[in-house]
Amino acid sequence: MRAIHFGAGNIGRGFIGALLYQAGYNTTFVDVNDVVIRELNDRQQYDVILADENSESLTVKNVSGINSMNHPDDVIDAIAASDIVTTAVGPNILRIISELIAKGLRKRLKTNQKPLNLIACENMIGGSTVLKENVFGHLSDSEQTSCANMVGFPDAAVDRIVPNQTNEDMLQVSVEPYYEWIVEQTDIKGDKPPISGITYVNDLKPYIERKLFTVNTGHAVPAYIGHCMGYATIYEAMQDQNVQEIIKGALHESGEALIQTYGFDRTAHQEYIEKIIKRFRNPYISDVVTRVGRGPIRKLGPQDRLIRPASLYLELTGETPKYLAQTIAAALLYRNENDEEAVKLQKIINEQGYKGTLQTIAKLDAQSPLIDKVLEQMDEINKLSKA
Ligand SMILES: NC(=O)c1ccc[n+]([C@@H]2O[C@H](COP(=O)([O-])OP(=O)(O)OC[C@H]3O[C@@H](n4cnc5c(N)ncnc54)[C@H](O)[C@@H]3O)[C@@H](O)[C@H]2O)c1
Ligand SMILES: O=P(O)(O)OC[C@@H](O)[C@@H](O)[C@H](O)[C@H](O)CO
Numbered sequence: 001m002r003a004i005h006f007g008a009g010n011i012g013r014g015f016i017g018a019l020l021y022q023a024g025y026n027t028t029f030v031d032v033n034d035v036v037i038r039e040l041n042d043r044q045q046y047d048v049i050l051a052d053e054n055s056e057s058l059t060v061k062n063v064s065g066i067n068s069m070n071h072p073d074d075v076i077d078a079i080a081a082s083d084i085v086t087t088a089v090g091p092n093i094l095r096i097i098s099e100l101i102a103k104g105l106r107k108r109l110k111t112n113q114k115p116l117n118l119i120a121c122e123n124m125i126g127g128s129t130v131l132k133e134n135v136f137g138h139l140s141d142s143e144q145t146s147c148a149n150m151v152g153f154p155d156a157a158v159d160r161i162v163p164n165q166t167n168e169d170m171l172q173v174s175v176e177p178y179y180e181w182i183v184e185q186t187d188i189k190g191d192k193p194p195i196s197g198i199t200y201v202n203d204l205k206p207y208i209e210r211k212l213f214t215v216n217t218g219h220a221v222p223a224y225i226g227h228c229m230g231y232a233t234i235y236e237a238m239q240d241q242n243v244q245e246i247i248k249g250a251l252h253e254s255g256e257a258l259i260q261t262y263g264f265d266r267t268a269h270q271e272y273i274e275k276i277i278k279r280f281r282n283p284y285i286s287d288v289v290t291r292v293g294r295g296p297i298r299k300l301g302p303q304d305r306l307i308r309p310a311s312l313y314l315e316l317t318g319e320t321p322k323y324l325a326q327t328i329a330a331a332l333l334y335r336n337e338n339d340e341e342a343v344k345l346q347k348i349i350n351e352q353g354y355k356g357t358l359q360t361i362a363k364l365d366a367q368s369p370l371i372d373k374v375l376e377q378m379d380e381i382n383k384l385s386k387a
Pocket of ligand 1: 006007008009010011012030031032033068088089090091093096097121122123158159160161162163
C-alpha cells in the first residue's frame with residue numbers, strides 16, 4: 001500500500017507517518033523543505049520518540065520524499081498511483097497544494113480507477129471539505145463528476161502534541177504518547193483505510209468541536225496569557241496560578257457550550273478536561289508559546305478555538321464568558337515579529353482599534369456584548385503582564 005503525505009513536519013513525521021507505517025504503508029512525504037526531503041530519501045527511515053519517562057522509540061521505515069517545488073510531476077505520478085493521501089501542512093497551505101493534487105487526480109482518472117481517500121489532518125473544522133473545494137476549483141465539470149464517484153474527502157480530527165524541536169538527528173521527532181485520529185466514515189470511497197489508530201465515526205462535528213474547543217482552546221490560554229506574562233514555554237506558563245485559574249475557567253465556559261450543544265456527559269467531559277490539562281503539564285515536552293500561539297488571526301477567526309466557544313456560551317447561557325474573553329484579549333495583545341499573522345494583526349489593530357479588529361477578524365457584531373467583555377478584560381491582562 002502506498003501513501004502520499006503532504007507536510008513532513010511535526011505532525012506529518014511524528015504522528016500520521018508513524019501510524020501509516022504501523023498500518024503497513026510505504027509513505028512518500030511531499031514537502032517544500034529540501035533538506036528534510038533529501039534526508040528522507042537518503043535514509044528512508046527515522047525515529048519517533050515518545051516523550052515520557054520511558055522514552056520508547058519507534059523506527060518508521062519505508063519512507064521517501066518528493067520536493068514539490070522541484071519535482072511536481074513526480075507528485076502527480078505518485079498521487080495517481082497511491083492508496084491514500086493525507087495532509088498536515090497547516091490550514092492556510094491547503095489552498096496552495098490543491099492545484100498539484102488536482103493534477104494528480106486528473107492523471108488518476110485516466111490511469112487508475114481505484115477509489116482514493118484524501119484526509120486533511122489539520123486543526124480546523126471541515127479541513128478535507130475545504131481541500132476538496134480547492135481541488136475541485138482546478139477541475140472541469142466532467143472531471144469533478146468522475147472524481148465525485150471515486151475520490152473521498154472525509155473530514156478528520158487529529159490530536160497529538162508535537163512541539164517544534166531541534167534534534168541532533170534532524171528527522172527524529174519527539175511526540176507525546178497520547179494520540180487520537182478520528183475520521184468521518186460517511187465520506188469514504190471504497191474500503192475504509194486499514195489504519196488501526198483511526199477511529200471511524202458517522203458524524204465528526206461533536207468530536208472535532210470537542211477537540212478544538214477543549215485541547216486547542218485550553219492550549220491557547222498558556223500560549224497567549226503566558227506570552228503576555230513573559231513565559232517562554234507552555235510548561236512554564238502552566239505552573240503559574242493565574243494561568244491555572246484562567247485555563248480552568250475558559251475550559252469550564254467552552255465545556256458548558258459543548259455540553260449544552262452536544263449533550264456530553266458532564267462528569268466525562270470534566271475528566272476529558274483534566275486529562276488535557278495534565279498533557280499540557282508533561283515535563284518531558286518543551287513546547288514554546290510561540291508555536292502554540294502561531295497564527296493569531298486564524299485563531300481569532302469566527303469558527304476557531306476562542307470566538308466560536310465564546311459565542312456559543314453567550315448564546316446558550318445568556319452570560320458573557322469572562323475567561324474566554326481574557327484569552328481573546330491576550331491574543332489581541334500577542335506580539336511576535338517572527339510570526340507573519342501576529343505582525344499583520346498588530347497592523348490591523350493600529351488601523352481599526354480592538355473593537356474594529358474583532359468585527360473584521362472575529363466577525364463579531366458591533367453590538368456583541370463579547371466585544372465589551374474583551375475590552376474590559378484587557379485591563380486584567382495588562383495588569384498580569386506588568387505583575
Ligand atoms: N504539532 C501539533 O501538536 C499538532 C497537533 C495536531 C494538529 N496539528 C496540525 O497539523 C498541521 C501541521 O502542523 P505541524 O505542527 O506539523 O506544522 P509543521 O510546521 O511542523 O509542519 C508543516 C510542514 O508543511 C510543510 N509545507 C509548507 N508548505 C508546503 C507546501 N506547499 N507543500 C508541502 N508541504 C508544505 C512545511 O515545510 C512543514 O514541513 C497544522 O494544521 C496543525 O494545526 C499540529
Ligand atoms: O496547530 P495550531 O496552530 O492550530 O494550534 C497549536 C496547538 O494548540 C496545536 O498544535 C496542538 O498542539 C495540537 O492540536 C494538539 O493536538
